[in-house]
Amino acid sequence: MKKLAFFQRFLLPLLLVGLFAVLSTTVYMFTLNMREIEADAHQETNELAHLLTMAKSLVEERVHSSMELLKKNSEALGTPHIRGTVVLNGETIPNLTFAEEAQIRQSSLVDGVTSIGNGTATLFVKHHDAFIRIATNVKIKNSARAVGTQLDPTGKAIPFLRKGKAFYGVVDILGEPYISGYEPMFDQSGIVIGAWYVGYKVDVKALDQAIKQWSFLDTGFAAIRDYNHQLRFVSERTQPLAAQSILNQTDDRWVIIKKRIPDWNFDAYIAYPKHEAYLQSIGNLYPILVLGSVFGCVLLLLASHAIKRFVLKPLGGDPETAYNLVHRIEQGDFNDDGTHAPPDTLIGNMLTMRQRIHDMVTELTENADRLRVSSSVFEHAHDGIFITDSTARIIEVNPAFTVITGFSREEALGKNPETLGFAYQIEAFFSQFFESTKQQGEWQGEVWNRHQNGETYIAWLDVFPVHAKTGEFQHYVGLFSDITQAKEQQKSLEHLAYHDALTKLPNRILFSNSLQKTLAHAERTKEVVAICYLDLDEFKPINDQFGHEVGDQLLVMLAERLQSSLRKQDTVARLGGDEFALLLSGLHSTTEYTETLDRILAAIEAPFYIANHAFSISASIGYTVYPGDKNPPDTLLRHADHAMYHAKTHGGKQYHLFDLQLAQLSRDKHQLKEDIAKALSNNQLSVYFQPQINVRTGQVVGMEALIRWQHPQKGLLLPNDFLPLIENTHQIIDISEWVIENALDQLKKWHLAGFDFYVAVNIAAHHLLDKGFETKLAAMLSKFPNVPPHYLNLEITESAAIGEINNVTHIIQQCKKLGVTFAIDDFGAGYSSLTYLRRLPVDSIKIDRSFINGMLVDSEDLAVVSSIITLCKEFKRTVIAEGVESADHAQKLMQLGCDLVQGHSIAKPMPANKVMQWAKAHAPFKFS
Template identity: 45%
Template sequence: MPDSGGPHDNQPFSHLKRVLADSPLLVNGFDRQGRCILWNHECERLFGWCLEELLAHPDPLALFYPDPEQRQAVKDTFNEQAGSCFREWQPLTRQGRPLPSLWANIALPNGELVCIGHDLSEQKRAETQLQLAARVFECSYDGIMITDARNHILRVNPAVSQITGYAVEELQGHSPALLSSGRHDAGFYEAMWHSLKTRDHWRGEIWNRRKNGEVYPQLLAISALRDRQGQASHYVAVFSDISQLKADTAELEHIAQYDALTGIPNRRLLADRLIHAMARAKRQGSPLAVCYLDLDGFKQINDEHGHPAGDQLLIEISRRLKAILRQNDTLARLGGDEFVLLFAELQQERDLDPILTRVLDAVAGPVTINDRQVQVSASIGVTLYPHDNVGADLLLQHADQAMYQAKQGGKNRYQLYDLRQHARQLSRHHQLQALDQALRNREFVLYYQPKVDLLNGRVIGMEALIRWQHPERGLQVPAAFLYQLTGTRLEWKLAQWELNSVLQQIDDWQQQGLELAISLNVGADQLLLPDFVEQLAATLRRYPRVPPARLELEFQEIAAIRHLEQVTRVLERCHRLGVQIILDDFGTGYSSLSSLRQLPLDMLKIDKSFIGDMLTNDEDLSLVNCVLYLARTFHHPVLAEGVESPELGAELLRLGCHFAQGYGIAAPMPAEQVPDWIRGWHEQALWTDLQSRFNPPDPGLVAD
């Protein structure tokens, strides 16, 4: 027990200390010199000092009241006659925190003093909370209303008067029904009271009436307060006027759903109306026309007269189109000069013709802007639902596609969507998906066809030819699938795969001691890509052991003729990388002599269509002679494609062409078969037999 012994103890005081030691009150004592003689457990708990520390301190009051004036004021109360009256003090705890408390001093006969205190901390906090609650009640922008159990208004805050227009005195004692708007039926209020009785709260939107008669929306929350017996004693309602919020929301909804320039529905509202129109068309069994309209010549007006003039034109066109609409039709602007019209409840498809004619006439009429007349026309694409039985997004896509056909067909017209064309497009889409999947599944392979020198049997290189190892249809040649890739991203992805595969194959063969060049076919679309040369250079850098000259790019003659200057610049840059350039199918594109002089060529390939019949067709033989003559003129080596027989090889040697390729030499083969074929080709020495079938030509005639 924290008490003290010593000369100041006497039996009655010692007994009192033992009684007060465990008291829930704060109890301490001081002698005439101000030294602590009593310090109970509650003091120790709240203040943090133990009795021994206080006994050792010459002036313990200085710990609780470090301010000398305050400490003296406390000491002065020790000597007052009415010392037993309670006074409020705030002594400091060991942590330096003021402890609000009430103290009464009791003087003992021996001159010592007992101080009895009561901690006011909780009371002070409660008072603060009450003051805060009262302040919140008075200052809240939300209306707060308190009623009794019989629903009579007891108290309201100032915000209630500001919102409703009623003074506090006009509301007190009345029922909140005074504010009722009359818009809600009995069922609404029955549901409210049922929620209050069963869940003690209700929250929702409600329409009430101000004193001036104005009806306005409230967001209202009501809570039921219950007494200890569980009976409802009061109801507290908190509400806010949401008139402005409603107005702002309506304005935002209008902005979100209507075009700011023309005031007609935008894409978002169109989507909603289209879905409803489709449901109504299916329900009623009547066609719905979805029309995609694009203005012809609008950009020119914008450029010549400025954007404000363009905006005025769009506003006038929208006004004219709205005048054509019937009750259930819709006009929407998607943006720019693009509009969508929905014509519903058509009895039959031909009912649409006069409507669209009026639309075209309305758009094509002159418009006066800034005292000047301007004129545009419209291209309209149309699809009919449910004949075109797809979803809303696809309906718009189909109408858009038909609109582009209308533009291509001459503009100022409308075009119905062709479902058969869509079927073809869908089929192509599925085929492209299959090809993309084939690339990811590594189903494409490269076959290699040898190119040889018939004079000495040397294998001068290989041409890489792509194949598709289809899991169900087997090995597919390029003609079965490559045409589907033209102009697509997949075409470039596949070309990149081919290039990497060819360079890797050159590297692999080099490791086996085979120094073979490989030619790779590139299309016009690839050559005309802005970064074709950069991509090629980057790929070559990934294979540092491969000499660039081992890579040969073959391009068709027609690509050079159509884009001669651009192709020439690209090929020159490729040439500077060290890559060899071969003109494929020479003779089919009617190249001019100037194009032959401009292009940086390392070899020409005579198209196989001339080679195949030259033994029996004098015209083909003459063409081959002419090509060889041109090649000699421009000092370009020539390789003949389509050499299918030894006789063709012998005739080509007679004409002076000794580079050849074709099934008569070897069919395209997988890479792993190439080394064995080369060994067999050299062992059989077939070129010796060819030389014995003709008289060697004049060395000056050989196109090497």
């Protein structure tokens, strides 16, 4: 039994510890092997990325050399400059010349530079913010040179060129990577007037061959994907579809190592199955398991011998006896229980210690009652307390004293309170005070004390003398508390009343006070004061995309920049949101405040770096000048606000001086918005209808509903005169719903009269994206059960459709379940039209009237119209042309394959009560 107990108490734990050590080592080595495999995968991913970087570097040298040749050949012709203007493809653009030679459509420079290799070259001229190709060997779809086209305004190079900087990088062209270079072209004044471009296609054959031979473990593979997550290269051992599926997988059966290649905008991957890594790691662990087992057995035998010799004998008895003894001592049981052990052993010494503790506890218990009375006074007080003797020397302090003053009890005893920083601002305060209070009694009040660490704090001090029963003076007792935080809170509340909590700038109240004082001073000194209203131009998108925390940080940084851009006598205040007010005082000329405003705009436009992002914003500033604008302070600030609105609506990034006529125009627009709110209830709105004709048969197939407003003072107003004012408000929803119900009511009447045509209604983006649009539409359709829903066609503008492509697609799909049809209005006006045509589930396309107007005289407009019609036919969309003003237009559209037309040459918009009369009189016609 003793051997079994020995095994259970000592050897079994050692055996378990040994097993745990072996298992821990095994797990550690297994994890280490897995990490090494993963590290190898990371290394190979870096090598893949390096391979593409090297390929880019090789081609980039040719780009640089070709760029130098292009610039050198250009400069040989003469200094670039702008000589007047020239018409290119119907558009007037600057005429770029080298010396006296105009470069428009001159191909010798660009062809000479890239005649060897798969390269392209271009000369651009800067037109406003765009860069127009005037000489190029870049080909468009019909193999013609792309002269007259502009550089993609959203491309990588545009921001660099506008700032007069060069751009070099990888650009994807028709599915192939090109190394491209753009460099700005300056005139003699250092102004950017154009740009040079050179690009070379990367030879990917060598890359493809190298990556095909790549392998990792048994079935792992290497791959390169582009920015659209499409495979460009993959190891030969893996099928591309299988590799794409693995890289897109969401389970954990494969380990995927990814490396970003910024220069290419590609991603390099090494992928391998986890089970292969497991098998390889386990195979490496077999020798360790064998050695660990042998070492554990030897260690167990040695430990058994050592425990008996070095543990049990010095212990002086059974370990259980020692454990029970310690447990009783821990529980506070110090009484003799009859346990014995040899002297000079651990148990024997513990028995001696237990007896000594028993004696000490007995003595402490006897003294506890005497100590409890005096300590309770100090331990339960939150205020600091000190007691002095008759000579004002401290004889006792409580714990709160040490917390508040920082002086320990030992440091305080025997000291006069003055030496511990009490009332340090009043010389000999306690010497005078103690002498007077012996007769006068208690004193209380605020004093400044100095903490042990040197910091100062405000304390409320209450001191009173203590006398013996005989009346003899014995002690002073002082009670005090730290009221610094309460004072600071009071001061903070006063500060918050006049300052912005986020930026710490003055708020509107303090700004108004400063403005009143400044105007009074300017009136006496005959100085000029500029009152400015500043509003940020691009702040809301930052708040929406990155959150209010980032927006708040940006506002704080902006406040610092504004303060540093102003003089000491100037004032900047935050009025709320992203609006600020500036007060520029002590001015004597226009130059002084315009220079300040220029400095402020420049400071705002510099990038803000927050959370590893660079944010660029601008501002619109309106200002008015006193005494030129001699009005009360509130009026002056409102005038500055009006001027700011003018600056914002004219492009922002500028400042504008208050103009009385401009203010009147703003008030007129505001009045018009108020009048719109009354138009529906006062029956001032009406719906006109314009026919849509089948271009082949001449038959009337539909009507477009067009709103009109009979304004009491301004007469009949067209949609563009008032709808833009409310297009992002709830008023546009109310009016659109009214037009839809009006159209459905007219459809009911026309169908009863035997006319079989649909009605198209324009829907604003704000209305389409409004929550519950589908539900409200269903409710309106249910009011007219005799009108088939497919006779209602809803037109949405191209910009609305593309701006919210995912939401719009979902809404259209839901509404089409109700039976209504959809059309895209003004198609072709946006730059992304063809890209999104296939994705939008619309039934018809209405070509923008600007292309129809010019198609008979402008070959490019004709090409656009022809392309749109061809593409719509491919996607089985009905094509409608608006703005058809002649039979020639209609005949040409019919030849191109257009389906429907509308325009003034057919019929102008007419009131609903004249539609049936016109339809009866209309004679179908054909164009041949």
